[in-house]
Amino acid sequence: xxxxxxxxxxxxxxxxxxxxxxxxxxxxxxxxxxxxxxxxxxxxxxxxxxxxxxxxxxxxxxxxxxxxxxxxxxxxxxxxxxxxxxxxxxxxxxxxxxxxxxxxxxxxxxxxxxxxxxxxxxxxxxxxxxxxxxxxxxxxxxxxxxxxxxxxxxxxxxxxxxxxxxxxxxxxxxxxxxxxxxxxxxxxxxxxxxxxxxxxxxxxxxxxxxxxxxxxxxxxx
Numbered sequence: 205x206x207x208x209x210x211x212x213x214x215x216x217x218x219x220x221x222x223x224x225x226x227x228x229x230x231x232x233x234x235x236x237x238x239x240x241x242x243x244x245x246x247x248x249x250x251x252x253x254x255x256x257x258x259x260x261x262x263x264x265x266x267x268x269x270x271x272x273x274x275x276x277x278x279x280x281x282x283x284x285x286x287x288x289x290x291x292x293x294x295x296x297x298x299x300x301x302x303x304x305x306x307x308x309x310x311x312x313x314x315x316x317x318x319x320x321x322x323x324x325x326x327x328x329x330x331x332x333x334x335x336x337x338x339x340x341x342x343x344x345x346x347x348x349x350x351x352x353x354x355x356x357x358x359x360x361x362x363x364x365x366x367x368x369x370x371x372x373x374x375x376x377x378x379x380x381x382x383x384x385x386x387x388x389x390x391x392x393x394x395x396x397x398x399x400x401x402x403x404x405x406x407x408x409x410x411x412x413x414x415x416x417x418x419x420x421x422x423x424x425x
Contacts, residue, residue, distance in 0.1 A: 217342060267375075
């Protein structure tokens with residue numbers, strides 16, 4: 205078991221897409237940014253208290269730029285509170301049969317003690333990714349390298365620098381904290397074959413990319 209860092213956001217993305225498919229939420233729904241969401245650190249789109257974005261815009265901020273503040277705003281919108289959404293994340297993990305995944309927050313930051321942190325495994329994340337790629341919209345978003353945000357005053361930059369560098373790669377999520385190391389859940393499609401590869405705890409971004417490329421190439425070959 206390891207800290208997932210921002211790869212935990214795949215579970216958030218899955219819960220949000222499930223809610224949309226169930227008709228409980230729509231991409232066009234407007235989300236009001238709370239004071240709490242505006243104060244989240246790390247990767248962010250600098251949401252200000254009172255700012256309004258759609259669910260779709262915030263999902264783009266999460267899938268492309270790994271925005272922690274967008275995660276918090278989505279969580280509060282859907283569950284009423286971040287804590288309520290954490291319960292939804294853990295319930296979804298259990299529904300997938302993931303016995304080694306535990307969420308303590310909605311964004312993957314290591315902001316809790318090491319004995320009470322987010323934990324998962326590479327295998328568990330692969331199962332989350334497999335469920336998530338069932339939503340084509342996610343792959344459309346996660347393949348975007350950059351996109352304007354906030355009426356063009358801000359640019360979402362993809363955290364996944366393997367986009368465009370590895371044939372067929374169109375997602376899914378990077379992660380990094382000092383506790384987690386460099387993590388990546390990647391997916392690529394060639395012809396009719398789609399593969400998912402996961403690496404956790406590598407020492408550098410370059411090592412993470414090299415290991416993902418090795419795994420995917422082994423699979424395709």
